[in-house]
Amino acid sequence: MTSIAMIEAAAERLAGHARRTPLLSSPFLDEIAGRPVFVKAECLQHTGSFKFRGAFNAVSALAPDGVIAFSSGNHAQGVALSARMKGIPSVIIMPSDAPAVKIDNTRALGAEVILYDRATEDRDEIGERLAAQRGLTLIKPFDMAEVIAGQGTTGLEIVEQAAEAGVSDAQVFVPCGGGGLSSGIALALDARAPGMRMHTTEPEGFDDVARSLLAGAIQRNNQLSGSICDAIITPQPGNLTWPIIQRLAGPGQVVTEEEALKAMALAFDRLRIVIEPGGAVALAAALFRPGDGPVIAVASGGNVDRAMMVRALST
Amino acid sequence: MTSIAMIEAAAERLAGHARRTPLLSSPFLDEIAGRPVFVKAECLQHTGSFKFRGAFNAVSALAPDGVIAFSSGNHAQGVALSARMKGIPSVIIMPSDAPAVKIDNTRALGAEVILYDRATEDRDEIGERLAAQRGLTLIKPFDMAEVIAGQGTTGLEIVEQAAEAGVSDAQVFVPCGGGGLSSGIALALDARAPGMRMHTTEPEGFDDVARSLLAGAIQRNNQLSGSICDAIITPQPGNLTWPIIQRLAGPGQVVTEEEALKAMALAFDRLRIVIEPGGAVALAAALFRPGDGPVIAVASGGNVDRAMMVRALST
Numbered sequence: 001m002t003s004i005a006m007i008e009a010a011a012e013r014l015a016g017h018a019r020r021t022p023l024l025s026s027p028f029l030d031e032i033a034g035r036p037v038f039v040k041a042e043c044l045q046h047t048g049s050f051k052f053r054g055a056f057n058a059v060s061a062l063a064p065d066g067v068i069a070f071s072s073g074n075h076a077q078g079v080a081l082s083a084r085m086k087g088i089p090s091v092i093i094m095p096s097d098a099p100a101v102k103i104d105n106t107r108a109l110g111a112e113v114i115l116y117d118r119a120t121e122d123r124d125e126i127g128e129r130l131a132a133q134r135g136l137t138l139i140k141p142f143d144m145a146e147v148i149a150g151q152g153t154t155g156l157e158i159v160e161q162a163a164e165a166g167v168s169d170a171q172v173f174v175p176c177g178g179g180g181l182s183s184g185i186a187l188a189l190d191a192r193a194p195g196m197r198m199h200t201t202e203p204e205g206f207d208d209v210a211r212s213l214l215a216g217a218i219q220r221n222n223q224l225s226g227s228i229c230d231a232i233i234t235p236q237p238g239n240l241t242w243p244i245i246q247r248l249a250g251p252g253q254v255v256t257e258e259e260a261l262k263a264m265a266l267a268f269d270r271l272r273i274v275i276e277p278g279g280a281v282a283l284a285a286a287l288f289r290p291g292d293g294p295v296i297a298v299a300s301g302g303n304v305d306r307a308m309m310v311r312a313l314s315t
Numbered sequence: 316m317t318s319i320a321m322i323e324a325a326a327e328r329l330a331g332h333a334r335r336t337p338l339l340s341s342p343f344l345d346e347i348a349g350r351p352v353f354v355k356a357e358c359l360q361h362t363g364s365f366k367f368r369g370a371f372n373a374v375s376a377l378a379p380d381g382v383i384a385f386s387s388g389n390h391a392q393g394v395a396l397s398a399r400m401k402g403i404p405s406v407i408i409m410p411s412d413a414p415a416v417k418i419d420n421t422r423a424l425g426a427e428v429i430l431y432d433r434a435t436e437d438r439d440e441i442g443e444r445l446a447a448q449r450g451l452t453l454i455k456p457f458d459m460a461e462v463i464a465g466q467g468t469t470g471l472e473i474v475e476q477a478a479e480a481g482v483s484d485a486q487v488f489v490p491c492g493g494g495g496l497s498s499g500i501a502l503a504l505d506a507r508a509p510g511m512r513m514h515t516t517e518p519e520g521f522d523d524v525a526r527s528l529l530a531g532a533i534q535r536n537n538q539l540s541g542s543i544c545d546a547i548i549t550p551q552p553g554n555l556t557w558p559i560i561q562r563l564a565g566p567g568q569v570v571t572e573e574e575a576l577k578a579m580a581l582a583f584d585r586l587r588i589v590i591e592p593g594g595a596v597a598l599a600a601a602l603f604r605p606g607d608g609p610v611i612a613v614a615s616g617g618n619v620d621r622a623m624m625v626r627a628l629s630t
Binding site (some may be wrong): 016019021022024027028031041043044048081105108109164265268269271272273274275302303306309310313314 | 331334336337339342343346356358359363420423424479580583584586587588589590617618621624625628629
């Protein structure tokens with residue numbers, strides 16, 4: 001179970017290795033939202049997403065001889081770079097139909113990429129066999145206490161940076177997939193900022209967490225593909241993350257894909273940062289949902305291809 | 316004459332008001348350049364460019380009752396926001412054919428915008444009359460000691476942030492128009508980083524400073540329009556900035572517009588920041604000109620319209 005002490009230990013491990021990403025704002029965004037908006041620009045983190053924090057913390061805390069992960073996205077790059085910085089090997093298992101650019105990027109960060117056929121092969125079997133053969137430790141994308149603690153360091157920084165801006169009471173909107181970032185931030189806020197509350201943010205049609213919060217029990221998504229917010233689509237909240245979210249989160253926010261694209265374009269115009277669609281849902285909720293008082297939106301990642309950004313800028 | 320003491324005084328005035336912009340890097344950019352590349356992301360500064368630093372410092376140091384400036388670009392926004400933060404009025408004089416979005420943005424930051432007809436009116440006469448009538452102080456875009464000192468705080472941060480990354484020897488490439496940022500950074504490096512040298516960077520066809528350095532005397536640009544790098548096009552280096560640049564700068568760098576657009580696209584891909592064409596010339600030189608050892612490129616501004624970014628991402 002992740003505690004505030006674990007998050008603070010993670011912050012010490014990450015010091016000098018992870019970037020302290022800036023908390024940005026613009027009077028133009030405040031005007032659109034009708035209240036002060038702050039953006040925690042985690043798209044500027046190493047590898048372009050918050051995933052580096054959890055991966056680096058887990059790798060540092062567990063000190064394995066080598067790591068393995070299943071991912072074709074931001075988690076893969078976070079694990080690969082963390083392993084390289086720690087001087088240990090990493091193996092990333094991806095489906096063979098993953099985009100070539102994602103395979104190349106992960107290899108370029110020093111990982112050995114092993115491809116499997118989704119139709120005929122069992123990735124868990126491949127992973128277990130490799131882990132046993134080579135003595136590798138599995139780094140999960142969210143449902144792992146040290147990963148949650150690493151993501152929670154984002155929350156500690158939000159509290160400190162908001163205080164520097166004179167803000168102690170705020171809603172904190174966080175893009176939510178499996179819930180690692182959301183639960184980590186919720187724990188940090190609960191311990192350090194009684195005036196701040198975490199709200200998960202999801203795209204319409206993939207709002208398992210918002211529905212789980214309403215139902216009081218884990219709900220699943222009916223579909224797992226077909227969203228431009230692919231980076232934050234998971235079947236359901238995690239076994240470790242869900243109890244934290246249920247205990248600490250405010251009502252879940254849900255936005256449309258169109259709103260996420262508009263938020264990307266406004267972040268381009270007014271903050272000069274690049275946010276991927278899934279990473280922009282929290283800013284979209286901050287800008288386009290009514291509310292009172294300051295709102296802090298986490299821009300959780302910036303790994304978007306050029307064509308998608310052109311689409312966002314053309315809407 | 317700007318001194319390191321003035322730059323340090325500027326840093327104290329800016330503390331808590333200007334953003335300490337991050338020094339970013341990516342292993343993918345290192346690979347393209349064949350050496351370590353760092354990017355000082357001044358496009359993330361308030362109003363989207365370094366101009367806020369010089370404007371805020373001048374307004375704070377001179378403590379006028381109101382300010383006036385001639386600009387339709389980044390300087391206008393820097394002065395307007397600085398004045399608003401200091402609680403004094405600002406008047407910005409722009410040509411009546413300035414883009415509506417620039418007029419609107421400057422007004423939104425609290426400035427009174429006064430338009431003049433380039434063909435029939437004399438902007439200096441208008442400015443002098445208004446300044447006298449209302450007791451306003453002129454804030455020049457670069458040729459003013461307190462403005463240079465404010466821009467120089469970028470150099471102090473570069474030295475500190477490079478040291479955190481283990482770098483003490485580096486070339487420092489700076490986009491150069493009138494030379495306020497270049498001369499300020501050169502002074503800071505000269506005083507605080509004997510292993511770092513400032514190099515101005517300009518677009519091909521508008522390389523007055525590079526040619527001035529070669530000739531040992533001020534040279535003028537033959538043209539003043541027709542560049543996508545419009546933010547850094549000036550007739551010639553300033554009377555205050557030129558002697559500093561001549562004394563402290565290494566050879567000037569020159570890049571093509573095509574290279575600036577490519578640098579914008581790579582900054583999008585790998586750093587997730589938005590840079591305007593003129594602000595991207597230093598990164599272009601870092602990526603596409605051979606050299607040894609670390610290079611630090613200042614990304615001086617990010618105020619680019621959506622259509623230009625779409626063009627950069629489509630090249």
